[in-house]
Amino acid sequence: MNMLTDAPPHSPETLTSAELAVEVRGLTRQYGPNSVLRGLDLSIRPGEFVALLGRSGSGKSTLLRTLAGLDPAPPGTLVAPAALGVVFQEPRLLPWKRVWKNVTLGLRLPDARARAEAALGEVGLSHRLNAWPLTLSGGEAQRAALARALVREPALLLLDEPFAALDALTRLKMQDMVTDLWRAHQPAVLLVTHDVDEALTLADRVLMLEDGKIALEIPVTMPRPRRHESTAFGELRRQLLAALGVSV
Amino acid sequence: MNLSAIASASLPRAKSPASPGAFSVLRRAAVPVGVLAVWQAAASFGFTSPQTMPAPSLIVSSFWNLIVTGQLWPNLIISLTRVLFGLAAGVTVGTILGLAAGLSRLGEDMIDPTVQMARTLPHLALIPLMILWFGIGETPKLVIIALGSSFPIYLNLYSAIRGADRKLLEAGAVLGLSRAETILNVVLPAALPGFLVGLRQALGIAWISLVVAEQINADAGIGYLVMNARDFLQTDVIFDGLLVYAMLGLATDRLVRSLEIHLLAWRPVLLTR
Numbered sequence: 301m302n303m304l305t306d307a308p309p310h311s312p313e314t315l316t317s318a319e320l321a322v323e324v325r326g327l328t329r330q331y332g333p334n335s336v337l338r339g340l341d342l343s344i345r346p347g348e349f350v351a352l353l354g355r356s357g358s359g360k361s362t363l364l365r366t367l368a369g370l371d372p373a374p375p376g377t378l379v380a381p382a383a384l385g386v387v388f389q390e391p392r393l394l395p396w397k398r399v400w401k402n403v404t405l406g407l408r409l410p411d412a413r414a415r416a417e418a419a420l421g422e423v424g425l426s427h428r429l430n431a432w433p434l435t436l437s438g439g440e441a442q443r444a445a446l447a448r449a450l451v452r453e454p455a456l457l458l459l460d461e462p463f464a465a466l467d468a469l470t471r472l473k474m475q476d477m478v479t480d481l482w483r484a485h486q487p488a489v490l491l492v493t494h495d496v497d498e499a500l501t502l503a504d505r506v507l508m509l510e511d512g513k514i515a516l517e518i519p520v521t522m523p524r525p526r527r528h529e530s531t532a533f534g535e536l537r538r539q540l541l542a543a544l545g546v547s548v
Numbered sequence: 549m550n551l552s553a554i555a556s557a558s559l560p561r562a563k564s565p566a567s568p569g570a571f572s573v574l575r576r577a578a579v580p581v582g583v584l585a586v587w588q589a590a591a592s593f594g595f596t597s598p599q600t601m602p603a604p605s606l607i608v609s610s611f612w613n614l615i616v617t618g619q620l621w622p623n624l625i626i627s628l629t630r631v632l633f634g635l636a637a638g639v640t641v642g643t644i645l646g647l648a649a650g651l652s653r654l655g656e657d658m659i660d661p662t663v664q665m666a667r668t669l670p671h672l673a674l675i676p677l678m679i680l681w682f683g684i685g686e687t688p689k690l691v692i693i694a695l696g697s698s699f700p701i702y703l704n705l706y707s708a709i710r711g712a713d714r715k716l717l718e719a720g721a722v723l724g725l726s727r728a729e730t731i732l733n734v735v736l737p738a739a740l741p742g743f744l745v746g747l748r749q750a751l752g753i754a755w756i757s758l759v760v761a762e763q764i765n766a767d768a769g770i771g772y773l774v775m776n777a778r779d780f781l782q783t784d785v786i787f788d789g790l791l792v793y794a795m796l797g798l799a800t801d802r803l804v805r806s807l808e809i810h811l812l813a814w815r816p817v818l819l820t821r
Contacts, residue, residue, distance in 0.1 A: 396814045
């Protein structure tokens with residue numbers, strides 16, 4: 301997996317869409333008079349973990365929703381795989397379906413139940429297969445949502461601030477879990493987050509969205525697991541925080 | 549009310565978890581039992597006449613009399629049957645219209661404005677018309693009950709379908725659910741609590757409609773029993789009829805509640821019980 305992190309900084313011009321998990325060209329999205337995305341370009345390679353930072357209202361979630369197919373994209377601006385997994389900020393489990401039934405939702409395979417059980421096992425929820433979603437803790441529910449996204453072996457995993465509502469300790473555990481799952485399943489990942497440390501802990505590449513475009517792109521080549529107290533980490537954090545307008 | 553009273557009102561079991569309610573049960577029973585006692589005393593001492601306010605003891609004994617003489621059961625069965633069939637028809641119509649208006653724009657445009665207009669008309673005001681149209685047999689009674697109970701079903705189901713959580717619909721879309729799968733797995737389960745609220749309201753309206761419908765030209769049923777009793781000044785039997793209506797209403801409401809507990813087992817309110 302480290303092959304990817306050691307790869308040279310990514311240059312979209314040299315890659316064709318067949319070699320990319322995601323390709324966005326000149327995407328513009330408007331709500332009323334304000335355009336949220338202005339001619340945005342983005343490429344993600346298969347198996348690459350990309351984190352997207354940006355201030356509130358910078359269009360992060362709009363980009364993710366467009367990639368997920370929830371918001372329409374103008375024709376010709378977007379290539380994304382059909383095999384898609386999404387985890388939102390809230391777990392969005394159907395409260396009237398048992399946890400394992402939530403995971404099999406939309407899974408049209410004869411061994412759906414076995415796959416759901418395996419996926420829930422991977423996120424450490426083997427003991428809650430038959431639980432009602434509303435009895436899960438916040439962390440458990442988000443793990444179930446992660447299992448539901450991964451059970452269909454997505455080529456692209458979209459994470460929309462999936463840990464923002466969790467407490468600090470749970471968030472750290474979830475970050476480790478996501479790293480492990482990413483290594484095991486090797487989807488391309490786009491993680492939308494507010495949290496600079498989270499982006500630097502998880503991603504191969506950190507993007508900063510500003511004025512509807514990618515304003516900054518930083519490859520993160522530090523070996524995993526990454527330690528927050530390392531000098532390289534601190535340097536990148538300063539760089540990103542400065543770009544976000546926070547001086548340290 | 550001082551602060552501790554406010555606290556104990558909002559947290560009923562915070563202070564004494566061991567004995568949740570011997571006193572509370574007594575307190576709640578105090579007023580109705582007291583009213584009954586005063587009523588009984590007033591009647592026994594002759595302050596009220598049996599023609600206007602028969603003593604509770606008299607009501608109970610005449611109720612017993614209705615049971616042993618076999619007058620109660622046939623009439624009870626007839627009233628129950630009317631409500632059952634009228635309600636079944638009303639729920640069916642309300643559900644079909646609610647689904648059609650909730651699930652399609654065309655259905656909404658065709659149905660909703662019309663139903664919203666029609667519901668402002670008190671359905672009981674249609675009784676004279678119903679009698680003209682359908683005579684004085686069972687049909688007008690059933691139509692009135694069906695008409696009255698279809699509105700709450702429609703209104704609650706329609707708004708519950710339209711109020712289905714957008715976030716869950718998006719989650720379904722991301723999981724690649726087809727339209728039919730989305731309706732089956734997301735929209736309808738999300739609308740079920742609203743439908744059940746509608747069912748409870750429909751039940752209440754069905755009973756009211758029954759009472760009114762039975763007071764007009766009924767030759768059987770609880771309402772007939774009551775009207776008959778009025779003609780013979782048997783005030784105690786009138787009270788018996790009221791008692792039966794109250795008990796039937798309570799029993800059927802309980803039925804819907806247990807249906808709720810069974811069907812909505814996933815809700816946290818019910819899970820903590």
